[in-house]
Amino acid sequence: MTKPCPKESLIETACRSGVWDEAACTHLATCADCQELVLVAKEMLRFGTAPPVPQPNLPSAAFLWHRAYTLNQEEILHRTRRWMRWFYLAAGSVFGVGFGGWTWLHWGLVKADFVSGSQSVLAATASNGGKAGILLFWLTVLLFGFNLLWTWQEWRGLKTGLRAYPRTKD
Amino acid sequence: MDESEFSRFHHQTARPLWAYLHRLTSDPALADDLLQEAYLRLLRSRVTAPDEIHLKAYLYRIATNLVHDHWNRQKQKTGYVAEARQMAPETLVDPTQDFAMAQAFQKLTLQERSLLWLAYVEGHLHREISQVLHLKEGSIRVLLFRARRKLAQLLQLEEVTVPKEKP
Ligand SMILES: [Zn+2]
Numbered sequence: 001m002t003k004p005c006p007k008e009s010l011i012e013t014a015c016r017s018g019v020w021d022e023a024a025c026t027h028l029a030t031c032a033d034c035q036e037l038v039l040v041a042k043e044m045l046r047f048g049t050a051p052p053v054p055q056p057n058l059p060s061a062a063f064l065w066h067r068a069y070t071l072n073q074e075e076i077l078h079r080t081r082r083w084m085r086w087f088y089l090a091a092g093s094v095f096g097v098g099f100g101g102w103t104w105l106h107w108g109l110v111k112a113d114f115v116s117g118s119q120s121v122l123a124a125t126a127s128n129g130g131k132a133g134i135l136l137f138w139l140t141v142l143l144f145g146f147n148l149l150w151t152w153q154e155w156r157g158l159k160t161g162l163r164a165y166p167r168t169k170d
Numbered sequence: 171m172d173e174s175e176f177s178r179f180h181h182q183t184a185r186p187l188w189a190y191l192h193r194l195t196s197d198p199a200l201a202d203d204l205l206q207e208a209y210l211r212l213l214r215s216r217v218t219a220p221d222e223i224h225l226k227a228y229l230y231r232i233a234t235n236l237v238h239d240h241w242n243r244q245k246q247k248t249g250y251v252a253e254a255r256q257m258a259p260e261t262l263v264d265p266t267q268d269f270a271m272a273q274a275f276q277k278l279t280l281q282e283r284s285l286l287w288l289a290y291v292e293g294h295l296h297r298e299i300s301q302v303l304h305l306k307e308g309s310i311r312v313l314l315f316r317a318r319r320k321l322a323q324l325l326q327l328e329e330v331t332v333p334k335e336k337p
Binding site: 003004008012015016036037039040041042043045046047048049054057058059061062065068071072073105125133 | 176193206293318
């Protein structure tokens with residue numbers, strides 16, 4: 001036969017419960033497919049319940065519980081750090097635009113020093129009393145620098161892969 | 171689920187789950203790793219199951235997915251699926267056990283192994299098997315039938331003794 005026997009569930013139930021009623025016994029005596037089912041089920045149960053030669057290295061429930069807790073905490077931290085990175089990037093961009101805007105607005109003063117001497121835009125703004133401009137510049141550098149450092153650290157973390165953690169036995 | 175509930179659940183399921191993973195993968199070390207990962211995923215998913223039977227089905231579902239993911243990664247790496255990997259005989263079975271059965275089991279596909287194990291070792295109903303293996307409940311009967319037939323042919327099972335006990 002290429003299709004399962006329609007009375008298969010009767011035999012499966014008997015196999016599972018171990019209770020063989022007359023209907024199941026009578027059917028089994030005449031059905032080759034169900035006989036095969038009984039044999040395979042018996043073999044599988046014997047195979048499945050035999051003790052394995054290599055002993056399992058089972059982690060304890062306490063270890064798993066605490067490991068899951070730690071991983072959850074790490075995930076929360078990772079999510080927070082990701083949001084903070086976006087925040088730093090956005091803040092850095094705002095300060096950068098602020099610094100550029102300030103320089104553009106005070107270009108007359110900045111240009112005078114910049115063109116005449118060897119001073120940089122930064123020094124020029126400073127010499128023109130642009131404390132706000134300097135502050136904006138350094139905030140931009142700081143925030144972008146911090147972000148770069150963070151990205152590099154995470155990239156390094158990815159390269160080294162997942163950390164292995166020790167297993168404890170029951 | 172609190173820690174004590176998990177501890178009880180772990181105590182009941184860890185060894186059978188390891189045996190399932192071991193027979194699916196034929197690799198004790200891999201079974202160790204996948205078991206640990208399955209429990210961690212179960213705990214981290216914070217799933218709320220109505221009872222331990224559902225929770226167990228969910229755990230087996232995670233474990234089965236992990237095995238599939240593992241083989242898929244292997245396939246991407248090596249270009250073939252080493253489902254029926256050949257292990258040294260001593261790592262397969264106890265010397266007192268039937269070596270033929272272990273060898274025949276290795277020749278089945280992952281799905282066939284899962285089906286037979288869940289049905290006849292774990293004693294799951296077709297509905298539960300369908301949940302674990304992401305299959306339609308209606309297709310389990312036919313798939314199980316084919317898997318049984320294949321294993322029976324591999325084992326060359328022929329004889330059966332009709333049970334005499336009656337209720
Ligand atoms: Zn039948």
